[in-house]
Amino acid sequence: MQDMAQLPLFKDFDGYSPKYHFFKNSLLGQVHDSIPWDELVSCLPRELSGRGAPSWFGSKGMFALMFLKAYLNVSDRHLLERFNTDWSLQYFCGKVLAENEQIKDMTIMTRIRAYIETHCEWEKLQEILILHWKHDINNSHVLLMPACRRQGCHLL
Structure with a gap:
C-alpha cells in the first residue's frame, strides 16, 4: 500500500487559515478591528531599512504590543512569553512566528517604548483616537498625555 498524502480539512489560501478566522471572531479580534491602525501608523516616521538585523515589528506591531500590554495588564516579560x-496575540500584532521561531530579546519592549516616545506625534495620535472613538468618549475636549517620560518623572 502506497503512502497517500492526507488532504487537510481546511486549506490555507492567501494567508487565511482557520486560526485567523477564530481570531477575527474572538473578543481580541473585535478589539483589533476597533483600532484605526492605518491612521496610528501615520503618527510614526516611515520605516527605513538600514544596517543591522531586520526589526521584528513595524509601526503597527509596535502600537499593537503597547495596546496588548495595557489590555492584558502584564509585564514585558510575560507579554513576550x-x-x-x-497565535492570537501574533495575529493581533500582524507578526505570526514560524513554528521554530521566538523572540528571545527581553529588552525589545523597552526599545519599542523608547522609539514610540521619541518619534510619535502625540497630539496627532490623540486626535485620531478621539475622532475614531468620539461616540464612545465623554469629555473629548480633554487631552491626556503620559506623565512620565524617559527624561524623568513630571508631576501633573
Missing part, C-alpha cells in the same frame, strides 16, 4: 506561544 505569551506572544511567543499565543
Whole structure:
C-alpha cells in the first residue's frame, strides 16, 4: 500500500487559515478591528531599512504590543512569553512566528517604548483616537498625555 498524502480539512489560501478566522471572531479580534491602525501608523516616521538585523515589528506591531500590554495588564516579560506561544496575540500584532521561531530579546519592549516616545506625534495620535472613538468618549475636549517620560518623572 502506497503512502497517500492526507488532504487537510481546511486549506490555507492567501494567508487565511482557520486560526485567523477564530481570531477575527474572538473578543481580541473585535478589539483589533476597533483600532484605526492605518491612521496610528501615520503618527510614526516611515520605516527605513538600514544596517543591522531586520526589526521584528513595524509601526503597527509596535502600537499593537503597547495596546496588548495595557489590555492584558502584564509585564514585558510575560507579554513576550505569551506572544511567543499565543497565535492570537501574533495575529493581533500582524507578526505570526514560524513554528521554530521566538523572540528571545527581553529588552525589545523597552526599545519599542523608547522609539514610540521619541518619534510619535502625540497630539496627532490623540486626535485620531478621539475622532475614531468620539461616540464612545465623554469629555473629548480633554487631552491626556503620559506623565512620565524617559527624561524623568513630571508631576501633573
